[in-house]
Amino acid sequence: MRREKPIITLLSAGQARVGEVFLHRGPGPACAGCKYFNVCVGNLESGRVYRVIGVRNKTLKCVAYDLEMRVVEVAEAEVPAAIPSKQAIKGVTLTFHSQDCGEHDCENAALCLPEYLRDNDRCEVIEVYEGLRCPRGFHLKRVLLRRAPPS
16 A cells, blocks of 8 residues: 655644544634744645644644644545446546536435545545445446545
């Protein structure tokens, strides 16, 4: 299994646990001008999900929000999604396209339109699961995707 280079960032002491998953929503209004901006939020992409893969023994004080922050190592987390069955091969790298058929009340809508992936994201298929029943008759499988680095 490929191990990607971790991203160093800061998290509140309460979130700084290996395995913790969080959505990065971007910097808060008080973050502008902070000397830790680049390492804290500057190297994370807004709207992406990250998993803590390591916690370092260094703590810092967030003056803007009066929080104790820990230095952590993170990687983008895997995202469950629906893709065409013919692309659902473990280890394959593909260009992700959401399955927007207009059936937003469908039981598969969260997989077909995953919140944390964007059209044209380059992704690796990490795991392949069952086929999905699609009301429109599309041949889809549930998979676990991880964004792949640019080639």
